[in-house]
Amino acid sequence: MKNLSKLTVGEYQALYSIHTSKDEEIDKAVASVSILTGKTRWEVEEMDFKEFTHLTKELNILFDAFVSGKPKTKLKINKIVYSVCLNPRKLSAGQYIDLQHFLKGNLIDNLHKIMACLVVPKKRFGVGKYDGENHELISTGIQDLNFTDIHSTCVFFSLLWSHSIKAIAPYLNQEVMRTNQGTSPLDLQSIMDGFSMLPRLQSMSE
Numbered sequence: 715m716k717n718l719s720k721l722t723v724g725e726y727q728a729l730y731s732i733h734t735s736k737d738e739e740i741d742k743a744v745a746s747v748s749i750l751t752g753k754t755r756w757e758v759e760e761m762d763f764k765e766f767t768h769l770t771k772e773l774n775i776l777f778d779a780f781v782s783g784k785p786k787t788k789l790k791i792n793k794i795v796y797s798v799c800l801n802p803r804k805l806s807a808g809q810y811i812d813l814q815h816f817l818k819g820n821l822i823d824n825l826h827k828i829m830a831c832l833v834v835p836k837k838r839f840g841v842g843k844y845d846g847e848n849h850e851l852i853s854t855g856i857q858d859l860n861f862t863d864i865h866s867t868c869v870f871f872s873l874l875w876s877h878s879i880k881a882i883a884p885y886l887n888q889e890v891m892r893t894n895q896g897t898s899p900l901d902l903q904s905i906m907d908g909f910s911m912l913p914r915l916q917s918m919s920e
Contacts (some may be wrong), residue, residue, distance in 0.1 A: 833852065
């Protein structure tokens with residue numbers, strides 16, 4: 715059975731969706747074991763009851779034992795190497811705008827979309843520009859990456875964000891106003907509040 719270090723972002727999101735659904739507990743257990751073992755639902759239902767019970771117990775231990783890893787400075791997404799911007803001061807106005815949009819939803823459901831706002835293509839010398847037009851394609855690719863890597867990187871970014879956001883808020887609002895030609899400024903406090911919740915993704919019970 716897979717442990718958290720082997721789960722992809724997409725698999726973790728699927729487990730979270732199961733966990734927060736209104737399905738019967740037995741149905742949640744069957745669906746969860748199916749994801750973690752790679753077996754079909756039918757194969758899980760055909761398991762010996764003793765084996766099934768053992769796997770459900772392992773499932774609970776699995777999430778209780780979760781330990782966050784080190785943040786990643788680069789990721790390979792859809793066969794392209796991207797640099798991860800961990801410094802909030804180096805994000806573009808476009809990245810902040812997209813972050814604000816995706817932070818309005820559920821943070822676990824949008825984890826791959828949030829992460830896609832932090833990456834830029836890596837070049838031979840330096841890095842390229844943020845590719846907002848292909849955000850959906852990039853975020854879909856992130857769902858195939860290791861959950862621990864993505865979670866750890868987002869949590870690390872959130873810590874830096876919370877320490878620096880107040881200092882750079884006036885500059886960011888000025889840049890966003892200029893970029894949007896006078897439209898309403900970015901709700902920076904809302905973004906900060908959203909990222910402060912990211913460490914809570916460390917277990918399914920949270």
